[in-house]
Amino acid sequence: MLHLRYFVAVAEELNFSAAARGLHMATSPLSQRIRDLERELDQRLFERDTHSVTLTPAGETLLPLARDVLEQFNSIPWRLREATRSGRATMFMGIPAGLHPCLREHVSELTERAAAWYELLRWPGTTKALVEGVHEGRLALALARMPVSDPALEIMHVLSERMGAVVPADQFTGRESLSLTELADLSFIVAPHEIRSAYFDQLDGEMSARGIRKRIKLTDSDFGGIAELVSSGIAFYFSLLNPDNPMHGYAMENTTVLPLTDFKPSLNTVLVWRKDRADGGDLARLVTAAREVFAETRHV
Numbered sequence: 262m263l264h265l266r267y268f269v270a271v272a273e274e275l276n277f278s279a280a281a282r283g284l285h286m287a288t289s290p291l292s293q294r295i296r297d298l299e300r301e302l303d304q305r306l307f308e309r310d311t312h313s314v315t316l317t318p319a320g321e322t323l324l325p326l327a328r329d330v331l332e333q334f335n336s337i338p339w340r341l342r343e344a345t346r347s348g349r350a351t352m353f354m355g356i357p358a359g360l361h362p363c364l365r366e367h368v369s370e371l372t373e374r375a376a377a378w379y380e381l382l383r384w385p386g387t388t389k390a391l392v393e394g395v396h397e398g399r400l401a402l403a404l405a406r407m408p409v410s411d412p413a414l415e416i417m418h419v420l421s422e423r424m425g426a427v428v429p430a431d432q433f434t435g436r437e438s439l440s441l442t443e444l445a446d447l448s449f450i451v452a453p454h455e456i457r458s459a460y461f462d463q464l465d466g467e468m469s470a471r472g473i474r475k476r477i478k479l480t481d482s483d484f485g486g487i488a489e490l491v492s493s494g495i496a497f498y499f500s501l502l503n504p505d506n507p508m509h510g511y512a513m514e515n516t517t518v519l520p521l522t523d524f525k526p527s528l529n530t531v532l533v534w535r536k537d538r539a540d541g542g543d544l545a546r547l548v549t550a551a552r553e554v555f556a557e558t559r560h561v
Contacts, residue, residue, distance in 0.1 A: 262331070262334055263294070264294055264297065264298040264301070265327045266284075266331060267280075267284065267291055267294045267295060267298070268306065268320075268323065268324075268327055269324065269328060269331060270291075271295060271314070272306075272307075272316055272324050272327075275313070275314045275316075276314060277291060277292055277309075277314065295307065302319075304317075304319040304320075304323075305320075306320035306323060307320055328412065328413070332413050332537065335396060335397050335398055336398065336535075336538070338398050338399075340542075340543075350378075350379050350380070351382060352380070352382070352544075352547065353381075353382050353383070353384040353400045353401060354371075354381055354382070354383055354384065354400065354402055354403060354404075355383075355384050355385075355386055355390075355391030355394055355395065355400045355402070355403025355404065355405065356368070356383045356384065356385050356386075356391075356404060357385075357386070357388055357391060357404060357458075357530075358385070358387075358456075358484075359501070359506060360404060360530075361420055361422065361505070361506055361530070362505055362506075363420070363559060364419065364420055364530065364555075367419075367554050367555055368383065370554050371547075371555075374550045374554065375546075375550055378547065379401075379547060381547075384400055384403075387458065388405040388406045388409070388458045389458075389459070391403040391405050392405055392409055392414070395534060396411055396413055396535065398535070398538075401534065401544055402532060402533060402547070402548070403532070403533055403534075404419070404530055404531070405531055405532075406458040406459075406460055406528060406529070406530060406531075407460060407528075407529040407530070407531055408459050408460065409533055411533075413535055413537070414535060415533065415534055415535075415536045416531045416532070416533050417531060417532045417533075417552065418530075418531050419530055419532050419559070420529070420530040420558065420560075421527050421528070421529050421530075421558065421559070421560045422501045422502075422503060422506065422527060422528045422529075422530070423501070423502045423503070423520070423525065423526075423527055424499045424500065424501055424502060424526040424528055425499070425500065425501075425502045425518045425520045425521060426439065426444060426497050426499060426518070426521055427487075427491050427498045427499065427500045427512075427516055427517070427518050428444070428447070428491065428497045428516070428517060428518075428519060429447075429491060429492065429494040429497075429516065430516055430517040431494070431515055432494065433517065433519060436519060437519070437520075438519055438520045438521065438522050439522070440521065440522050441471050441472070441473065441521060441523055442472070442523075444473060444497055445473060446475075447495065447496055448475035448477040448495060448496045449468045449473050449475065449477070449497060450476075450477050450479065450487050450490055450491070450496045450497070451478040452479055452482075452484075452487060453479050453481065456483060456484065460529075461499070464499055464526060467524070467526075477490060477495075477496050488512060488513045488516055489513070491515075492513050492514060492515040492516050494515070499526060500518050501518075501528060502518055502520055532551060534551070
């Protein structure tokens with residue numbers, strides 16, 4: 262099972278270093294495990310050179326089989342719980358940082374609706390951790406930030422929030438908006454991996470493509486540290502424009518959030534759950550209720 266997990270991680274990333282980071286292991290032992298699997302199957306699964314990694318025909322054939330095996334394996338805990346539980350079960354719903362108040366209201370409504378079947382409790386985490394929790398069955402469902410691409414999960418869009426640039430207020434006094442070109446002298450902050458979502462990696466790429474080259478990469482900080490750098494006048498970041506969002510709690514003196522005239526990023530939040538747990542599984546009633554509660558995608 263471990264070898265299949267390693268194989269799927271590399272096959273999805275097509276990059277041994279990135280896959281190793283996701284698995285919290287070094288690249289060298291990961292490469293060795295893949296070679297062990299190739300010897301066991303007597304098949305070459307990847308073509309590797311100094312510039313790229315690609316799947317061989319055998320690797321392409323194995324990938325959907327491995328995913329199916331891992332999904333069945335991951336479903337064992339919740340299937341056992343469903344078969345052996347008595348009375349009202351306790352379920353957990355993943356909640357990311359900075360969740361909009363309107364979604365919190367929906368979570369409370371869902372908790373009330375589900376009270377007859379489950380005690381639904383909230384579990385905080387990053388999108389990556391929450392998605393993994395849903396996939397592995399530790400979480401019943403979760404609210405997460407796009408992009409989410411796990412084929413075992415079903416995704417329902419629930420909120421789109423317009424974003425703006427967090428900039429030093431004294432450099433943009435009296436302004437109601439700005440353009441990306443006006444940010445060229447500031448450094449874009451790359452937040453620590455532990456607190457940023459994959460969407461901010463996309464934003465980083467967008468900044469490079471649009472000529473914003475300066476970077477400050479943080480390795481041990483939080484959103485308060487990001488605000489400190491912006492306040493000092495040397496950097497900018499992105500945050501949500503809506504003043505009702507709790508992320509505005511990290512604002513400090515000499516920072517402001519302004520919309521961009523030539524770039525309109527949005528943070529999209531989705532509700533995710535395992536397809537097999539909803540389709541005739543133990544979460545069928547909960548997912549039906551969640552679909553009703555979160556039925557309308559909102560734009561703020």
